[in-house]
Amino acid sequence: MLLIDGEWSETEEKIAVRNPFNGKIVGYASGATRAQALAAAKHAKAYESNLTAYDRFEILNNTAAQIEREEAEFVDQIVSECGACVKEAQKEVRRAVTLLRVCAEEARRISGEAIPTDVTSDRKRNLAITLRVPIGLVCAITPYNRPLNQVVVKLAPAIAANNSVILKPSENTPLSAVKFVKCLIANGLPAKMVSVVTGDPREVGEALVTSPDVDMITFTGSRAVGEHIAKSAGMIRTTFELGDSGALIVLDDADLKSAADVAAKGAFATAGQSCRGVKRILVQHSVADRFAEMLVEEAKKLKFGDPYSAENDIGCVIDEAAAKAVEERVNESVEHGAKLLYGPPREGAVLGPRVLDFVPRDSTLVCEETFGPCAPIIRIKDLDEAIECINSGEYGLQTGIFTANIHRAFSAAHEIKSGAVVINDGPQFESPFIPFGGVKKSGFGREGARFAIEEMTTVKAIVI
Known part of the structure; x- marks a missing residue:
């Protein structure tokens, strides 16, 4: 009407x-x-x-x-x-x-x-x-x-x-x-x-x-x-x-269990169709193996499929064409060196959660906004590389960082070019009382x- x-x-x-x-x-x-x-x-x-x-x-x-x-x-x-x-x-x-x-x-x-x-x-x-x-x-x-x-x-x-x-x-x-x-x-x-x-x-x-x-x-x-x-x-x-190509940074002193939980929620909520969701996870090399295992565990806990079922955590994306487009980006990333750690078969517009490791930082999957339930891990040397990776991109909505070091946290908060930097939580953080924009x-x-x-x-x- x-x-x-x-x-x-x-x-x-x-x-x-x-x-x-x-x-x-x-x-x-x-x-x-x-x-x-x-x-x-x-x-x-x-x-x-x-x-x-x-x-x-x-x-x-x-x-x-x-x-x-x-x-x-x-x-x-x-x-x-x-x-x-x-x-x-x-x-x-x-x-x-x-x-x-x-x-x-x-x-x-x-x-x-x-x-x-x-x-x-x-x-x-x-x-x-x-x-x-x-x-x-x-x-x-x-x-x-x-x-x-x-x-x-x-x-x-x-x-x-x-x-x-x-x-x-x-x-x-x-x-x-x-x-x-x-x-x-x-x-x-x-x-x-x-x-x-x-x-x-x-x-x-x-x-x-x-x-x-x-x-x-x-x-x-x-x-x-x-x-x-x-x-x-x-x-x-x-x-x-x-x-955004929303980034979550996970450093070597992070609470990995909390970071994996936040990464899963940010990447898979609303079937990944969220502007402030987790679209890439920049993880320091020394903890990347453990973090990847934890993230796969979190992904496997999620139930997906029929959106009318109260049991499911993930419904479907907006149509089958959108689901195929996400799937193509995942496949393209794998062809260029990424490793798919978890990713159930697509059924129509239903995409289960997908966890990828060793994702090239220049792949379309992470450089552009991918509207689907994907959690791509990019391995980084240190915080400086993470900041450089984020700032060299074209987007800047919200960024999350997990670290126990207050100096690292504030360094990231000041140096990252983003509408918001969220310390020890993900880019999906929202409140009606704070400004939101990029x-x-x-x-x-x-x-x-x-x-x-x-x-x-x-x-x-x-x-x-």
């Missing part, structure tokens, strides 16, 4: 949404035209919210409460359209609830400052007051890997900041997004304040990112698409989260409740 100018409607063109595990149709989305996308943006731009901070607090808080009550329904929707296993879908719903509540609180804390002006030689005693005001119309474009939480990550701070927002969810997973928006409206959000446009990204997405009515674009997705949007958008605010080709701008709100507001000065 489309939501334009406060009204839900359907189009003749339907997009079948399929369960990636069994190929069954689980619902339909409407395919919008370019004209409908532009009309949606124009109507959304024209709407000006008069919600108070407390109104927005209540809407977001009450929405969180409803999603919490209806967790089972949201979990079923997520599993059916993206193939995440039940355990992962439950985590996603709870993350979304937490973020909604944090953004609700932040809506009541958007403030400016008073600045004295008698600090220059003219000694004029004026008073400058700054306010944070809504940026206007925020266009949010979201990916398929977390169909509820990725939408909440963008809409919750936009609403907290009192912006109108137009949402273009992934054409693969639009149903969770529509369900969430209906929940917002049921809890008091004016229907004209949010728009939903589904359809072909080449038509609908292109229309939105070039629309003169859009004041900001917030995009999570592939680097290629992000770079195209950056060139097309013009002089408006943009934030991009374009993925450097280099991983994008720019920051998410995280308070930081996203800052991105979605402008500073206005009033001089008295």
Whole structure:
């Protein structure tokens, strides 16, 4: 369904949404035209919210409460359209609830400052007051890997900041997004304040990112698409989260058991389809053999397959083509010297966990973002080599390091070019209270409740 100018409607063109595990149709989305996308943006731009901070607090808080009550329904929707296993879908719903509540609180804390002006030689005693005001119309474009939480990550701070927002969810997973928006409206959000446009990204997405009515674009997705949007958008605010080849460093003084546990969770969660997951593990030579054995043990503990089974830890990737692409990268890495220590046969879109050792640091598997349950080990001489390996790459979202030496930890924290360095945990670490975003080709701008709100507001000065 489309939501334009406060009204839900359907189009003749339907997009079948399929369960990636069994190929069954689980619902339909409407395919919008370019004209409908532009009309949606124009109507959304024209709407000006008069919600108070407390109104927005209540809407977001009450929405969180409803999603919490209806967790089972949201979990079923997520599993059916993206193939995440039940355990992962439950985590996603709870993350979304937490973020909604944090953004609700932040809506009541958007403030400016008073600045004295008698600090220059003219000694004029004026008073400058700054306010944070809504940026206007925020266009949010979201990916398929977390169909509820990725939408909440963008809409919750936009609403907290009192912006109108137009949402273009992934054409693969639009149903969770529509369900969430209906929940917002049921809890008091004016229907004209949010728009939903589904359809072909080449038509609908292109229309939105070039629309003169859009004041900001917030995009999570592939680097290629992000770079195209950056060139097309013009002089408006943009934030991009374009993925990573997320590194976990394991040094010779590390707690190997903890490091192996974190590496497995970071590499295999959400079937490896996470922008901040573990995509490569840089392990010092002297402990690499032991670490590899431990990581294989962790991988073998995981159950995978039918995402509807509460027993499974891993469901499937978004479709069989994606699974084949991951498999090809693994095979290519093996052809160039890597050793596959563990990797069950692929069945359709289901990929079991894969552990590789002796992976060449220049292989596509680790240089590009590989969206699948892979844990590639790259053997390194020392911390300096690990830092050089990370900094010479094109990405820089989040990095983890395991070491017992505080000097090594802080050396890595200062020298690694990354949006965040996590000491004695993995790059998958997340919290709604901290800034999240990258450097280099991983994008720019920051998410995280308070930081996203800052991105979605402008500073206005009033001089008295």
